[in-house]
Amino acid sequence: MAGSNPNAKPMNLTLKVWRQKNRVSEGGIVDYKVKDISPDMSFLEMLDVLNEDLLRQGQEPVAFDHDCREGICGSCNLFINGRAHGPEQGTTTCQLHMRKFSDGDTITIEPWRAAAFPINKDLSVDRSAFDRIIQAGGYVSINTGGTPDANEIPIPKDIADRAFEAATCIGCGACVAACKNASAMLFVSAKVSQLALLPQGHVERKTRVENMVAQMDLEGFGACTNIGSCAAECPVGISLENIAILNQEFLSAKATSNNLA
Amino acid sequence: MVLDSKLPEGPIAEKWEKHKFNVKLVNPSNKRKYDIIVVGTGLAGASAAASLAELGYNVKAFTYHDSPRRAHSIAAQGGINAAKNYQNDGDSIYRLFYDTVKGGDYRSREANVYRLAQVSVNIIDQCVAQGVPFAREYGGLLANRSFGGAQVSRTFYARGQTGQQLLLGAYSALSRQVAYGKVKLYTRSEMLDLVTVDGQARGIITRNLLTGEIEQHAAHAVVLATGGYGNVFFLSTNAMYCNATAAWRAHKKGAYFANPCFTQIHPTCIPVSGDYQSKLTLMSESLRNDGRVWVPATKETAERLRKGEIDVNDIQEDDRDYFLERKYPAFGNLVPRDVASRNAKQMCDEGKGVGSTGLAVYLDFADVIKRTSAEAVSQKYGNLFDMYAKITGENPYERPMRIYPAVHYTMGGLWVDYNLQTTVKGLYATGECNFSDHGANRLGASALMQGLADGYFVIPYTIGDYLASTPPKPVTTEDPAFAEATAAVQARVQQMMSINGTRTPDDFHKKLGNLMWEYCGMSRNAEGLRFAKQEIAKLRQEFWSDLKLAGTETEMNQALEKAGRVADFLELGELMVDDALDRNESCGGHFREEYQTPEGEALRNDDDYAYVAAWEYMGDNQPEKLNKEELTFENVKLTQRSYK
Numbered sequence: 001m002a003g004s005n006p007n008a009k010p011m012n013l014t015l016k017v018w019r020q021k022n023r024v025s026e027g028g029i030v031d032y033k034v035k036d037i038s039p040d041m042s043f044l045e046m047l048d049v050l051n052e053d054l055l056r057q058g059q060e061p062v063a064f065d066h067d068c069r070e071g072i073c074g075s076c077n078l079f080i081n082g083r084a085h086g087p088e089q090g091t092t093t094c095q096l097h098m099r100k101f102s103d104g105d106t107i108t109i110e111p112w113r114a115a116a117f118p119i120n121k122d123l124s125v126d127r128s129a130f131d132r133i134i135q136a137g138g139y140v141s142i143n144t145g146g147t148p149d150a151n152e153i154p155i156p157k158d159i160a161d162r163a164f165e166a167a168t169c170i171g172c173g174a175c176v177a178a179c180k181n182a183s184a185m186l187f188v189s190a191k192v193s194q195l196a197l198l199p200q201g202h203v204e205r206k207t208r209v210e211n212m213v214a215q216m217d218l219e220g221f222g223a224c225t226n227i228g229s230c231a232a233e234c235p236v237g238i239s240l241e242n243i244a245i246l247n248q249e250f251l252s253a254k255a256t257s258n259n260l261a
Numbered sequence: 262m263v264l265d266s267k268l269p270e271g272p273i274a275e276k277w278e279k280h281k282f283n284v285k286l287v288n289p290s291n292k293r294k295y296d297i298i299v300v301g302t303g304l305a306g307a308s309a310a311a312s313l314a315e316l317g318y319n320v321k322a323f324t325y326h327d328s329p330r331r332a333h334s335i336a337a338q339g340g341i342n343a344a345k346n347y348q349n350d351g352d353s354i355y356r357l358f359y360d361t362v363k364g365g366d367y368r369s370r371e372a373n374v375y376r377l378a379q380v381s382v383n384i385i386d387q388c389v390a391q392g393v394p395f396a397r398e399y400g401g402l403l404a405n406r407s408f409g410g411a412q413v414s415r416t417f418y419a420r421g422q423t424g425q426q427l428l429l430g431a432y433s434a435l436s437r438q439v440a441y442g443k444v445k446l447y448t449r450s451e452m453l454d455l456v457t458v459d460g461q462a463r464g465i466i467t468r469n470l471l472t473g474e475i476e477q478h479a480a481h482a483v484v485l486a487t488g489g490y491g492n493v494f495f496l497s498t499n500a501m502y503c504n505a506t507a508a509w510r511a512h513k514k515g516a517y518f519a520n521p522c523f524t525q526i527h528p529t530c531i532p533v534s535g536d537y538q539s540k541l542t543l544m545s546e547s548l549r550n551d552g553r554v555w556v557p558a559t560k561e562t563a564e565r566l567r568k569g570e571i572d573v574n575d576i577q578e579d580d581r582d583y584f585l586e587r588k589y590p591a592f593g594n595l596v597p598r599d600v601a602s603r604n605a606k607q608m609c610d611e612g613k614g615v616g617s618t619g620l621a622v623y624l625d626f627a628d629v630i631k632r633t634s635a636e637a638v639s640q641k642y643g644n645l646f647d648m649y650a651k652i653t654g655e656n657p658y659e660r661p662m663r664i665y666p667a668v669h670y671t672m673g674g675l676w677v678d679y680n681l682q683t684t685v686k687g688l689y690a691t692g693e694c695n696f697s698d699h700g701a702n703r704l705g706a707s708a709l710m711q712g713l714a715d716g717y718f719v720i721p722y723t724i725g726d727y728l729a730s731t732p733p734k735p736v737t738t739e740d741p742a743f744a745e746a747t748a749a750v751q752a753r754v755q756q757m758m759s760i761n762g763t764r765t766p767d768d769f770h771k772k773l774g775n776l777m778w779e780y781c782g783m784s785r786n787a788e789g790l791r792f793a794k795q796e797i798a799k800l801r802q803e804f805w806s807d808l809k810l811a812g813t814e815t816e817m818n819q820a821l822e823k824a825g826r827v828a829d830f831l832e833l834g835e836l837m838v839d840d841a842l843d844r845n846e847s848c849g850g851h852f853r854e855e856y857q858t859p860e861g862e863a864l865r866n867d868d869d870y871a872y873v874a875a876w877e878y879m880g881d882n883q884p885e886k887l888n889k890e891e892l893t894f895e896n897v898k899l900t901q902r903s904y905k
Contacts, residue, residue, distance in 0.1 A: 021816075022816060022817075038534075038535050038537060040534045040535060040654070041535070041537050042539070042652075044539065045537045045538070045539050048537065048539055048767075049537060051820075052765055052767060052768075054811070055765045055809060055810070055811055055820055056763070056765060056809065058809070058811055059811055060811045060812040060818075061811070061819065061820055063817055063819055065327065066501060067326065067331055067333070067500040067501050067502050068331075068333060068335065068336045068500040068501075069500070069501060069539065069540050069542075070336050070500075070542050070543075070648065071648060071651075072335050072336050072422060072425055073330075073331045073332075073333070073335050073336065073500060074330065074331060074335075075326070075327070075331050088651075090647075091651060095648065095651045095652070096651075097651065097652070097654070099654055120471055120817055121471075121816070121817040124817065126327065127327060127328065128327065128328065128448065130328065131328050131329070131330075131436065131439075131446075131448075134432070134433065134436045135436040135437070135439050135440040136440065138433055138436060139391070139392075139433035139434060139436055139437045140390065140391050140392045140433070141437060142390050142391065143312075143315040144308075144311070144312040144315055144387060144434070144717045144718070144721065145383070145387070145717075145718075147383075147386045147387050147389070147390035148386065148390070149386055150345070150385045150386045150388075150389040150395075150403055151345075151347060151402045151403060153389060153390075154400065154401030154402055155397055155401050156397075156401050157397045157398065157399050157401065160394055160395075160396070160397040160401075161394075161397075163392075163394045164394035164396075164419060164420065164426070167394050167419075167426060167429065168422065168425070170425075171328065171330055194392065194394065195392055198392050198394070200389070200390060200391070200392045201392055
């Protein structure tokens with residue numbers, strides 16, 4: 001019983017892949033055929049097969065971001081058949097397997113599309129805007145050393161669990177890609193919620209949310225219109241509830257703070 | 262050169278305290294006059310960069326990823342050890358120290374390990390203060406679980422994604438310093454060489470992975486936190502980009518490479534499913550708390566199972582061999598990784614393996630699901646079970662997982678002294694990149710502990726000792742050494758681009774990986790190692806005459822990046838083989854078939870091999886020179902490791 005189904009037959013597929021030389025050049029869809037794709041392959045292993053073929057023929061392989069291939073690093077980011085990370089719910093591109101496709105299928109593969117995520121090359125995009133949002137306040141301002149014993153900060157289990165759920169965001173950007181406004185609200189709210197829920201984050205609660213939201217706007221992400229496609233397409237199930245928490249945090253900060261941002 | 266490990270004098274429990282008092286300090290107003298380069302932004306790098314910047318140094322942090330948060334520490338699943346003794350179950354700093362030295366099969370430095378156990382408790386405090394959401398009990402206090410090689414519960418965890426939460430904690434501390442302007446962050450920048458001036462590390466040469474530009478960076482000291490070299494084997498649980506290039510370049514500039522043959526094969530990974538396999542996925546060791554490892558009791562049953570004549574759930578209790586529980590009643594399924602891996606291999610070699618390839622054993626959760634519930638199991642291991650289901654298409658709640666050992670971690674690495682300084686002055690190595698704490702085998706939940714110990718609590722103290730003796734004058738890239746190193750890097754890139762052969766970087770990498778796994782993997786013998794050495798040398802020649810690349814070097818070119826890394830693996834692989842040949846004993850992850858006990862356990866030779874093998878680069882195509890650091894054990898008695 002190697003893999004799921006020893007009788008599953010290899011597939012032949014047509015790929016429509018976005019190719020773009022660099023940030024400034026114009027891109028377009030190019031068609032490729034791949035043969036004998038095993039249903040047990042991951043989607044990225046299927047692209048490896050294509051790239052090895054291209055390279056052997058002296059053509060440039062398709063650039064795409066990936067690394068851990070375990071669904072946790074957040075590098076991979078393909079828009080497959082019109083959906084962020086493809087057809088399987090709650091799954092990163094690297095964890096999507098070819099058994100979700102059928103022989104003869106045509107698969108369209110595009111990069112994340114958002115003004116705040118410029119394309120580097122082909123399917124690779126620049127998500128450094130996310131880093132800058134975290135730099136604006138996604139932390140507790142403590143230095144190394146001099147911290148109290150870990151058990152001196154008891155936290156109710158349900159609160160700790162909710163903070164953990166929010167903290168599991170992998171920063172892939174699927175929420176932005178899935179949103180018709182290219183809003184980063186789900187990403188920002190996940191970090192704001194995690195730290196707003198925990199006592200460690202309370203001290204900087206107001207400045208954090210103000211600064212992070214201001215940076216988000218500065219980066220050119222769109223506004224949130226509460227459609228919810230971000231949460232629907234999030235590969236790790238970050239809840240829409242976080243956006244409600246963010247809005248609440250933001251309003252209460254704005255109502256009472258010095259309006260830093 | 263005589264290796265001086267700079268171990269402090271005195272009783273083991275006092276060494277670190279004394280040393281912290283004896284090291285020189287840089288006064289606060291002088292710290293801003295020093296620049297420090299940190300390469301790598303995983304646990305060891307991000308924690309070091311943040312902590313050094315907090316102290317006032319100017320830090321430049323480099324990563325080849327698009328963001329520091331992508332470093333492979335993020336994928337660590339199970340947990341982090343700390344001698345908190347919150348469980349009141351007999352843990353202590355001494356016990357964590359003892360377990361780690363024993364677990365490492367007595368090939369690590371006592372003083373380093375003791376320090377690691379000491380600072381382990383501070384790490385948990387630090388991470389909790391950052392807002393790392395560790396698992397908690399209903400009373401609001403931290404929860405623990407047990408891990409292999411220990412009989413106490415000392416592992417702190419955040420479901421099955423502890424590494425992610427710890428890295429995001431370190432990343433947040435790093436981000437804060439970036440915002441303050443104390444860390445300058447260079448993403449998508451790969452270190453391709455170390456620059457030394459008068460024998461001291463003075464900077465690095467990097468390639469901008471988006472533009473191909475070769476860049477020079479100067480500093481008063483360089484910290485390498487660039488991870489391990491498990492991807493020499495092609496297939497491993499490492500991420501695709503993990504590589505040895507930064508460490509290997511430093512090695513060629515004078516940093517000794519220690520114990521390269523000490524690699525860890527993790528017992529519980531999802532087995533290979535086909536030739537296209539690009540990497541292997543770990544199923545956390547924590548699963549062995551509740552999962553039971555077994556194979557069919559007879560070869561005949563195993564054969565029928567492989568042919569699909571019977572189903573795994575049809576096999577009765579009597580026809581199952583829970584071989585770890587049978588052979589090691591005291592530790593059972595929680596024996597250390599090297600022992601669990603070798604036993605799984607042995608079962609498969611005896612023809613009792615499962616899956617269509619016969620290269621797998623079962624990890625079964627039926628008992629715990631019956632005892633508690635599927636929901637309780639999901640609470641604990643949900644994300645791992647989901648991952649298994651996605652990759653294999655099988656439901657682990659209904660059928661036992663199939664697992665097989667895979668390369669996971671490298672205990673070897675750059676040789677460092679007690680200060681974590683390499684044999685190149687001003688060059689430091691932290692985390693998996695160095696060799697110092699895990700001996701010949703690393704215990705579970707110790708990698709996260711070591712990476713953060715080095716970065717948060719060791720390097721901030723020890724690097725000052727070196728800087729205090731270096732004048733606080735600005736450093737520049739004007740020294741000719743920078744131009745020379747840059748020219749060499751450019752020449753190498755152009756050479757690879759111009760070969761225009763027929764074979765891709767992955768093609769060479771896979772061949773190398775097969776050789777390493779076959780002859781320098783879970784078990785090794787002299788004959789096989791000598792054969793592998795010849796074959797690797799041949800493969801290296803073929804690489805430099807038949808490599809195929811496309812595109813140009815002045816743009817994003819992932820095949821070119823890969824080629825450079827494979828070229829270095831082809832050199833490091835040979836050194837690993839040399840090291841394995843030199844070590845005529847079995848210890849931890851290094852199992853030489855010639856040296857085993859009658860029961861098939863690793864047979865150490867403490868009289869002749871209780872040393873760290875530190876290899877010195879002697880020039881291209883020259884054999885490397887072996888330098889030995891004798892290990893002395895004043896606190897732990899060397900015994901045959903027994904988990905029975």
